[in-house]
Amino acid sequence: MSASTPQGLPFLKGHGTENDFVIIPDFDGLLRLGPAEVARLCDRRAGIGGDGLLRVVRSARDEAAAALAEQAEWFMDYRNSDGSVAEMCGNGVRVFARYLVHAGLAEPGPLAVATRAGVRHVLVAEDGPDGTPGEITVDMGRALLPGPDDIEVAVGERRWPARNVNMGNPHAVVFVADLAQAGNLYGAPEVSPAEAYPQGVNVEFVVDRGERHVAMRVHERGSGETRSCGTGTCAVAVAAARRDGLDPAVTGEPVSYTVDVPGGRLVITEQPDGRIAMTGPAVLVAAGVIEPGWL
Numbered sequence: 001m002s003a004s005t006p007q008g009l010p011f012l013k014g015h016g017t018e019n020d021f022v023i024i025p026d027f028d029g030l031l032r033l034g035p036a037e038v039a040r041l042c043d044r045r046a047g048i049g050g051d052g053l054l055r056v057v058r059s060a061r062d063e064a065a066a067a068l069a070e071q072a073e074w075f076m077d078y079r080n081s082d083g084s085v086a087e088m089c090g091n092g093v094r095v096f097a098r099y100l101v102h103a104g105l106a107e108p109g110p111l112a113v114a115t116r117a118g119v120r121h122v123l124v125a126e127d128g129p130d131g132t133p134g135e136i137t138v139d140m141g142r143a144l145l146p147g148p149d150d151i152e153v154a155v156g157e158r159r160w161p162a163r164n165v166n167m168g169n170p171h172a173v174v175f176v177a178d179l180a181q182a183g184n185l186y187g188a189p190e191v192s193p194a195e196a197y198p199q200g201v202n203v204e205f206v207v208d209r210g211e212r213h214v215a216m217r218v219h220e221r222g223s224g225e226t227r228s229c230g231t232g233t234c235a236v237a238v239a240a241a242r243r244d245g246l247d248p249a250v251t252g253e254p255v256s257y258t259v260d261v262p263g264g265r266l267v268i269t270e271q272p273d274g275r276i277a278m279t280g281p282a283v284l285v286a287a288g289v290i291e292p293g294w295l
């Protein structure tokens, strides 16, 4: 038995600040989606198209999440568009929560989602009276700021020092004078020392827009340049706060940054206990059926 029907495999398409995903409901974990199948589905010309894929499966039905099943009924099996697996996706988890509510699998309000980085607690706001979808806030956990201190990112002849921030997945955050300095980002920026990121890295380029307000571009591991990265915005907010001499653990006061991305805006708040809340939109745009036999 598979998640396919005789008519084909149901899918949806959604995005969070234009970081877009193919959503595959596979509640009982019956599908075998390897890297090649994921890359085909995410192909923007020959497939559905997306920066990544979200497989919706009961935690108890996937060995990667079975241990979390008591805490979170649903597991977000996230893959990058090249088919690689990543620990966490901040925009993806908002879209995932939107799907659960849309499908009647969860109510608006608090909701737990299992991810490879652990359980994430999500708050889905009620839709507005005019039907405008409510924003979604995610407790993204704590940032780790591991060494080394000598990380450098290079694009062409330009080099910058970078901050290593781990949000469950790895990030290198670079402050630049102008976002255009990152170039076309058709290829991955060079990051050194390579040993700092044995599994690859997401790279954020950041400029200041105002007080506690920054803008960024991102080159994502496994997906290339995208129009947003939720975990990246959290990494950027923490790196910007430390650069600005702000640490909620020291002051006892939460610190918020507005982070603009090419696809929209996210608000990131770090609490004195180090937990980071990300608030932003999530949109479902289409639903359909993949032709039987195509995949």
Ligand SMILES: N[C@@H](CCC[C@H](N)C(=O)O)C(=O)O
Residues within 6 Å of the ligand: 019, 052, 080, 085, 086, 087, 088, 089, 090, 091, 092, 169, 170, 202, 220, 221, 222, 223, 226, 228, 229, 230, 231, 232
């Ligand atoms: N777009 C995501 C991050 C997706 C995973 C990333 N490409 C990685 O490989 O770590 C987000 O919104 O956080």
